[in-house]
Amino acid sequence: MSELKPRPKRSLTLLDILAIVRELRSMLVNSFVDKVFRVDDSLLLRLRREAEKLYLLITKHRIGLTRYISEDVRKSEPVLRRYLERERVVDIYNPSIDRIVHVKFSNDLVLIVEMIEPLNVVLVDSEWKVRWCLRRYESKDRKVAIGVKYAPPPRQFLNPLECSLEAYLANIAGSRSFIKTAARVLGVGVELVREACTLEEVKCDGEVEREHAVRVLYRIRELIKRALEGELQPVIYLRDEMPLTVLPFPFKSYDLLGCRASYYKSFNEAVDEYFRQLEIKELEERAIRGIETELQKLRRSIEQTEQLLREYEEKAAELRTKAQKTLTYKYVLEELLDRARRLWAEHRDEFQTLVRGLELSPVKVVDFNPREKCLVLQIEDVTVTIPLYGKTIGEVIKDLFEKAKELERKIESARRALQDLREKERELLERRSAEAEKIRRSHFKILYGVREWFERFKWFLTTSDHLVLAGKDASQNETLVRKYMRDYDLFFHADIPGAAAVILRLRGRDDRGTDSDIVQAAKYAAANSRAWVLGHTSIDVFFVRGEQVTKQAPAGEYLARGSFMIYGERSWIRGVELVLAIGVRVDEAQGEDKLVRIISAPPEAIERLCEYYVVLRPGHVDKNKVAKTLQDKFTLYVREKHGVAPRIPIEEIMTHVPGNSMIVEERESREEVLSWDEIKAKTY
Numbered sequence: 001m002s003e004l005k006p007r008p009k010r011s012l013t014l015l016d017i018l019a020i021v022r023e024l025r026s027m028l029v030n031s032f033v034d035k036v037f038r039v040d041d042s043l044l045l046r047l048r049r050e051a052e053k054l055y056l057l058i059t060k061h062r063i064g065l066t067r068y069i070s071e072d073v074r075k076s077e078p079v080l081r082r083y084l085e086r087e088r089v090v091d092i093y094n095p096s097i098d099r100i101v102h103v104k105f106s107n108d109l110v111l112i113v114e115m116i117e118p119l120n121v122v123l124v125d126s127e128w129k130v131r132w133c134l135r136r137y138e139s140k141d142r143k144v145a146i147g148v149k150y151a152p153p154p155r156q157f158l159n160p161l162e163c164s165l166e167a168y169l170a171n172i173a174g175s176r177s178f179i180k181t182a183a184r185v186l187g188v189g190v191e192l193v194r195e196a197c198t199l200e201e202v203k204c205d206g207e208v209e210r211e212h213a214v215r216v217l218y219r220i221r222e223l224i225k226r227a228l229e230g231e232l233q234p235v236i237y238l239r240d241e242m243p244l245t246v247l248p249f250p251f252k253s254y255d256l257l258g259c260r261a262s263y264y265k266s267f268n269e270a271v272d273e274y275f276r277q278l279e280i281k282e283l284e285e286r287a288i289r290g291i292e293t294e295l296q297k298l299r300r301s302i303e304q305t306e307q308l309l310r311e312y313e314e315k316a317a318e319l320r321t322k323a324q325k326t327l328t329y330k331y332v333l334e335e336l337l338d339r340a341r342r343l344w345a346e347h348r349d350e351f352q353t354l355v356r357g358l359e360l361s362p363v364k365v366v367d368f369n370p371r372e373k374c375l376v377l378q379i380e381d382v383t384v385t386i387p388l389y390g391k392t393i394g395e396v397i398k399d400l401f402e403k404a405k406e407l408e409r410k411i412e413s414a415r416r417a418l419q420d421l422r423e424k425e426r427e428l429l430e431r432r433s434a435e436a437e438k439i440r441r442s443h444f445k446i447l448y449g450v451r452e453w454f455e456r457f458k459w460f461l462t463t464s465d466h467l468v469l470a471g472k473d474a475s476q477n478e479t480l481v482r483k484y485m486r487d488y489d490l491f492f493h494a495d496i497p498g499a500a501a502v503i504l505r506l507r508g509r510d511d512r513g514t515d516s517d518i519v520q521a522a523k524y525a526a527a528n529s530r531a532w533v534l535g536h537t538s539i540d541v542f543f544v545r546g547e548q549v550t551k552q553a554p555a556g557e558y559l560a561r562g563s564f565m566i567y568g569e570r571s572w573i574r575g576v577e578l579v580l581a582i583g584v585r586v587d588e589a590q591g592e593d594k595l596v597r598i599i600s601a602p603p604e605a606i607e608r609l610c611e612y613y614v615v616l617r618p619g620h621v622d623k624n625k626v627a628k629t630l631q632d633k634f635t636l637y638v639r640e641k642h643g644v645a646p647r648i649p650i651e652e653i654m655t656h657v658p659g660n661s662m663i664v665e666e667r668e669s670r671e672e673v674l675s676w677d678e679i680k681a682k683t684y
Contacts, residue, residue, distance in 0.1 A: 006191065006254075009245040010278070011061045012271070013189040017099050017115055019227040019248035019267050020064050024092050027065065027268070028054065033084045033105070038077040039070070041134065043121055047089065052451045060119040062275045063101055065268040069649075079132045083109055083123060086475075097159050097224070098187070100152060114153060124150045157187030160220050168217055169210060178213065179204040188220060191245065196220045198253040234270035236262045246274035284436040291432045298428065302421045309414040316407035323400035325379045326386075326393065329363055333377070333393045336360040337386065340375060344388060454683050458500070458528065458656065460601030460609060461674075462517045465682045466507075468601075470500040470528050472655055474563075477501035478551075481564060487547035490518070491566075492525040494576075495540040499529030501564070504543075507684065516604075518543065522573045523602040527580040532658035535618050538577050542570040579603060579617050582656045583610025583669075584634040586642050587676045594644050598634070600656035607671040609679070612637045619662025626661045627653045633666065 012020065031049040038044075042059040044066075057066040088106040095102055099115040108126040113119075123132040128150045137144040142151040158167055168185065175181035179197060183190045196219035197204035202212040226249065233249040237259040244259055248267050255261070264270035326333065340358060344351050351368070355375070358365040366383070367376035373388045386396050457480065458470040469484060471477035480501050485491060488509040492502035502525040506513055513521075522541040526532075531539040548568045581603040589595040599609050606613050614630055630653050638644060674682075 006194070006244065006257075008243065009191070009274070012063070012099075012115060013191055014097070014099055014187060015189070015192050015224060015227050016246070016248060016267075016271070017063070017101065018094060018097070018224065019230075019232055020062075020271060021092060021094050021101055022228060022230045023232070023267050024056075024064065028056065028089045028092055028103075031089050033087050033089070036077045036080040036084055038080075041119065043077065043080075043134070044069075045084070048456075050453065050456070057272075058113055058119075058121060059275075059279060060117075061278060062271055063113055063115060064271045066272045066276070067269070068272065068276050080123065083107070083131060084111070095152075097161055098155065112150065112152075116153060120144065122150060155187075158185055160186040160188055160217070160224060165214060165217070169213060172213060175207060178208045178216075182213070182216065186217075186220065188224075191247075191251075192220060192223060195251045195253045196223065198251075198256065232267050234264040234267040236264070236270055236274050238262060243274055243277060246270050287435045287438070288432045291428055291435065295425065295428050295432070298421060298425050302418065302425065305414055305418045305421060309411060309418060312407050312411045312414060316404050316411060319400050319404035319407065322382055322384050323397055323404060325382045326384055326397045326400060329379055330393050330397065332360050332363050333379075333386065336363050336365070336377075337375070337388075337393065340365065340388060452680060452683065455597075458524075458600060459683075460520075460524070460599060460605050461679065461682055462504075462514075462520045462605055463608070464514050464517055466513060466517045467505045467683045468521050468524055469503045469505065470524055472500075481546075481549055482551070485546045485549070487545065489546040490521065490543050491546055491549045492521050492541055492543045494525050494529035494531055495542060496529055496531050498533075499525065499531075502528065503546075505684070519573065519576075520602045520605050522576045523579065526576040526578050527600075527602075527658055529658075532578055532580075532618050533660070535660075536578060537618065538575045541573045541576045542566075543573070544568065544570055579615065579664075580656075580658065581606040581610075581613045581615045582630060582653070583613025584638060584648075585610045585673060586638055586644075594642060596634075596638060596648055598648065598652045598656060603665075607669050608674050610669060611641065611673055612668050613666070614663055615665040616657070616661040617664050618659065620660055621662055623654070623657050623660050626663070627657050629663070630657070 028047060028049075031047040031054060033045055034048045034053065035046040036043070037046070042057065044058075045056040047054045047056060055066050055069060057064065084105060087109070089103060090106055091102075091104045093102055093104075094100060101113040101115065103111040103113070105111070109131065110124050112122045112124060114122070118135065120137060121134040122130055122144060125131055130144060130146050130148050130150050133144050133146065135144075141154045144150070158171065163186075171185040172178065172181050179190055179193045182188075183193045186193075193216065194204055196202075196216045200212065200215045200219050202208055202216055208216070231249070234247070235250050236246045237244045237251075237254045238261075239257070239259050241260070245254065247254075247270075250261060264273070336358065339360070340355055343354055343358070347354055352370060355365050355368050362380050364378045365375055366378045368374070369376065369385070374385045375388060377384045377386060384396075386393070391399075454467060454469060457476055458472060460468050462468060469480055471480050477500060480503055481491070484505075485503045486505070488511070489506055490504040490513060492504065493499055502521055504513055504517060504521040522543065525541050526539050529539065544566055545568075548566055549564050550567065551564060579602065580600055582598065582600045583606050585597050585599065587595045587597065599606065601609060603613075603615050612634070614633065616626070627650055631648055631650050634648055634653075638648075
């Protein structure tokens with residue numbers, strides 16, 4: 001087989017898409033859409049599976065889960081958000097052996113991802129009418145627009161699993177390059193055909209025999225079925241330590257090329273790692289495009305200035321050398337000039353011939369310019385031009401020195417200009433580097449599989465190790481009460497509409513909780529209420545047993561989401577102060593990864609949970625500014641204390657800031673912080 005030099009992969013192939021969808025089905029079915037973001041011509045869906053958040057990224061290069069999220073992801077896609085948020089993923093599949101992916105939701109809408117050039121994403125209803133599309137499209141074959149019935153892209157290749165041998169062989173007949181033709185005819189890409197040829201030991205360039213072509217088709221079918229059945233061993237191949245391709249399982253063709261294989265636990269992870277570098281590079285190139293244009297113009301100016309400077313320096317040096325030589329032999333030149341003038345006066349007709357060779361060592365006449373009436377003299381190794389009449393030798397020397405000085409002034413100006421240009425170049429290079437670094441640093445890593453069930457909510461441990469949970473919104477309030485509150489747990493609520501449901505989880509019916517447990521849970525309920533937004537300094541809080549709380553409304557009445565009926569006697573804590581601590585802790589995660597957690601709790605409880613924290617009270621500083629201040633403080637602390645640059649999403653902090661606030665205290669914990677294993681052991 002001839003030597004093969006594959007190019008780095010730029011997008012997922014058919015085999016890749018079949019394999020990744022197989023994985024996504026097991027990962028995403030029954031998860032719920034939490035957020036939908038639009039990033040240029042890409043989509044990012046944040047999904048929830050139990051307490052864990054998953055991020056499904058769709059770009060022109062790939063579809064799959066990503067662990068790298070940009071801090072700049074802010075812009076939601078309003079139409080998709082309206083249709084998809086809170087909907088459950090029912091299925092994700094390939095409708096045929098094609099680079100088309102369908103994601104079906106619980107409201108019977110289907111998100112269709114066309115992984116062909118150019119990328120398009122279309123949302124259709126149960127009647128296959130388009131409700132939303134990433135881009136409008138119209139051709140002679142079909143039209144994609146809102147309100148139009150969806151038609152899939154026309155197939156321009158044979159189904160590699162179902163096509164007949166006759167159709168396959170007819171389409172590749174007479175091809176000068178079997179590998180390229182077979183890839184086009186089957187729609188599988190050159191990479192897969194190359195691997196099939198390698199496994200079958202078939203020469204892949206030029207024409208191939210019928211028998212060999214059939215064997216290659218059967219091998220392609222085997223590889224596709226392996227991907228469909230999920231027999232994966234995800235790998236990234238590197239050539240000269242640069243990523244070359246990502247595959248659902250090893251390819252012999254890359255092993256034979258001497259490529260280094262790096263294996264991964266899941267194909268989604270491998271695809272994410274491979275394409276992340278490509279996509280970040282594209283973002284960097286886009287961000288620095290204007291700077292690169294400026295740099296190119298500036299460098300042309302630098303080259304021109306350097307060239308001009310060299311010319312000035314050479315000319316100035318030449319003039320000064322001529323001036324020095326002329327000055328050194330001034331009297332010899334004057335005598336030689338007198339002889340030449342006499343010769344001109346006596347033999348004007350033959351002067352040009354006679355004057356050549358006139359010599360008075362070390363000066364010799366080598367030529368005469370009749371138009372300018374100038375003698376061209378050779379003084380040792382220097383050539384000097386002197387007028388026959390009109391100027392004395394002294395005036396010629398003066399002119400030469402003046403011209404040299406003028407050029408030297410221009411040299412100084414050119415050097416200053418060059419210095420300014422190089423300084424601008426340095427500034428642009430720094431800007432380019434800063435922009436590229438900004439892009440790289442703007443992506444933070446999401447660690448899957450490390451979230452505990454209680455981290456879905458706001459939570460903390462009391463000083464006597466009881467778990468307290470609070471809902472982040474009405475939906476979570478309902479989930480807390482329905483799913484996580486036992487009859488013997490305590491339910492807390494501030495005496496004001498618009499407050500979080502707070503649960504103090506007890507160890508059993510005989511556990512009543514300590515007074516400090518109850519006070520701390522009450523403080524959490526007070527802080528996570530509308531009282532903070534209104535600027536109150538204290539509020540009353542009641543608590544009851546879980547069995548006293550129900551969603552059952554009295555006859556003829558309706559309870560809104562997150563609202564409950566309380567039956568029986570309530571216990572009250574009067575005048576609970578509004579105060580809240582928000583802190584940061586760093587835990588070891590997978591491999592060398594560090595997981596940064598943001599936790600809020602009453603000040604007395606946070607000492608054992610966070611390494612560093614800030615205490616807030618209701619104030620007049622805007623909630624967003626407070627969150628940004630805390631982000632800066634936490635980032636600085638983690639960087640200095642742990643030597644890592646964390647990516648703390650501002651949303652993670654905003655979740656814990658109840659409203660406009662003021663910072664009244666900040667400090668490192670004075671107690672030994674509980675390990676994460678110790679915390680998990682206490683969250684019964």
